Amino acid sequence: MPLDTITPVLNSATFPAMGTTTLVAVADPAALTAALAAVREVIEAVDATCSRFKPSSELCSLNRAAGGPARRVSPLLGDAIAAALEAAASTNGLVDPTMGRLIERLGYSVTFGELPRDGPRIDVEIRAAPGWDTVVQDLERRTVQIPETVAIDLGAVGKAWAADRAARAAARRTGSGILVSCGGDVALAGEPPQEGWCIRVAERPGAAAWQDVLAFDGGIATSGTGNRAWQRGGRVYHHILDPATGMPAASPWRTVTVAAASCAAANAAATAAIVLGAQAPAWLDDLGLPARLVDGGGHVVSLGAWPRPR
Numbered sequence: 001m002p003l004d005t006i007t008p009v010l011n012s013a014t015f016p017a018m019g020t021t022t023l024v025a026v027a028d029p030a031a032l033t034a035a036l037a038a039v040r041e042v043i044e045a046v047d048a049t050c051s052r053f054k055p056s057s058e059l060c061s062l063n064r065a066a067g068g069p070a071r072r073v074s075p076l077l078g079d080a081i082a083a084a085l086e087a088a089a090s091t092n093g094l095v096d097p098t099m100g101r102l103i104e105r106l107g108y109s110v111t112f113g114e115l116p117r118d119g120p121r122i123d124v125e126i127r128a129a130p131g132w133d134t135v136v137q138d139l140e141r142r143t144v145q146i147p148e149t150v151a152i153d154l155g156a157v158g159k160a161w162a163a164d165r166a167a168r169a170a171a172r173r174t175g176s177g178i179l180v181s182c183g184g185d186v187a188l189a190g191e192p193p194q195e196g197w198c199i200r201v202a203e204r205p206g207a208a209a210w211q212d213v214l215a216f217d218g219g220i221a222t223s224g225t226g227n228r229a230w231q232r233g234g235r236v237y238h239h240i241l242d243p244a245t246g247m248p249a250a251s252p253w254r255t256v257t258v259a260a261a262s263c264a265a266a267n268a269a270a271t272a273a274i275v276l277g278a279q280a281p282a283w284l285d286d287l288g289l290p291a292r293l294v295d296g297g298g299h300v301v302s303l304g305a306w307p308r309p310r
Contacts (some may be wrong), residue, residue, distance in 0.1 A: 004058035012179075017043045018051070018159055019111035020183030024170065027177030027193045035170040039180055042166035050080045050154050050162075052100055059152060063100060067148030070136065071182055078142050081135070083161045087268035088132035094272035098130045100151030102246040106237050109150050112228050121233020129243035145302050152257050155239070160221050160267035163187035167263075185221045192216045201257050201292060203227070209298060213307055219263025223270035224255035249275045256280065257292040259306070 011032040012025035017040075024039045026032045029201060031191075051057045058077045073081070082294075084097035105124055108115060124264050135152070136145040159182040167180040171190030178189045179197050186199055199220055202210035204227055213220070225248070228239040242249040256273040260266035269289055273280035281303055285293045290306035302308050 015040060018047045018162070019113055020159070022163075022166075022183075023181040025179040025181075025197070026170075026174070027040075027191065028174070031174035031176035034174045035176060035178055038170040038173045039166040039178075040184065042169050043182065045076060046080065046158070046165070047054070048161040049074065049076050050158055052153055052155070053109075055063050059154065062144060062146070063151040066146045066150055068143035068145075070141075070143040072142055073144050075142065077089070077163075078137070078139070078144070078180065080154055080158065080161060081137060081144055081152065082139065084152070084157055085127070085132055085137065086134060087157045087264065089125060090265070091268055091272035093129075093132055094275045095156050095268050096129045096132045096134055096243040097152050098134060098146075098150045099241050099243060099246065100153035101152060102127065102241055103155075103239065104151070106248075107230060107232060108237075108239060112239075115230055118231045119233075121235070122218075127246040129241075129246060131243075134308070151158070156271055157232060157264050157267050160185040160187070160263040162220065163263045163270065164189075165218060185263050185267055186215075187219045188215060188217050188266055203255050203294070211292065211300075211307070211309055213259075215259065218259060218261045219266045220257065220259045221263055221267035221270050222255055222257040223250070223267065223274050224253075225251060225274065226254055240271060242275050249277070251275065251277045252295050253277070253280065253293050254286055254296055254298075255292075255294045257306075258284065259290045 006286045011029040013036050014021050014023045024036050026035050049058045087095045095227045130150045134147050163180045163182040163185050164187040167178045167187040167189035170178040180187045196214035196216045202214050225238040240249050251274045256270045258266040258270040284303050290304040292306050293301040
């Protein structure tokens with residue numbers, strides 16, 4: 001979900017990647033060119049390696065080998081899968097990377113930009129995700145083994161994890177404070193501007209309802225059910241699935257925005273909150289995570305240290 005960075009005095013640039021737009025902003029304007037190059041390198045490598053939409057990607061090759069022996073993977077894919085499994089563990093399985101086949105049966109088998117927004121009816125049954133704990137990863141040997149029923153989908157935390165990785169790489173290369181937004185998943189690294197990074201939280205660019213917040217480190221991510229939605233036979237589907245049913249989560253929340261120590265952690269919590277539904281505020285409060293939840297009627301619930309709307 002888009003979080004538009006307000007950068008009146010900071011240099012920034014954008015480029016398309018991973019089916020969305022990546023924005024790079026720097027605290028030191030002289031660092032923009034080098035920061036942009038560093039971010040591009042990371043994002044393009046992640047996209048080529050971890051996309052489930054590219055048959056040539058290493059992830060697709062791993063999924064095609066499902067049911068076979070443990071398979072050696074590159075350090076990049078290994079790190080991405082480890083991040084997805086960490087997100088699953090931290091959310092008690094509410095964010096599950098083993099739902100690749102479940103999301104594809106609903107029609108989401110190409111990038112969202114290529115996905116037809118309407119189409120004929122599809123008949124699908126309730127089917128739980130195979131479960132993130134069926135994925136066997138050996139970090140020392142750099143191997144991954146998945147059952148025949150599993151296709152790994154890194155979409156739940158992939159862009160947020162990529163934003164974290166890219167922001168750190170750009171900060172190391174330039175010495176500047178860096179903001180990277182991958183489709184609205186915002187990661188911060190390095191020394192921030194003195195006044196902090198001003199980030200606009202909104203359901204989509206140009207939305208009438210929005211809130212500006214200041215952030216200095218970590219990450220901010222938004223999950224929601226509105227922007228990535230499509231219809232089949234008049235029924236509306238969206239991309240956040242409930243692992244218990246394999247169907248789009250029935251949630252009272254239109255969007256959930258979370259701030260955390262990393263963008264990946266923020267994204268995992270925001271996505272889990274959509275799945276949790278009415279229990280989400282208490283769960284986020286227990287974790288001590290600042291959050292902004294917007295229900296179907298547009299009512300905003302602010303939790304923890306999240307700034308209250310004026």
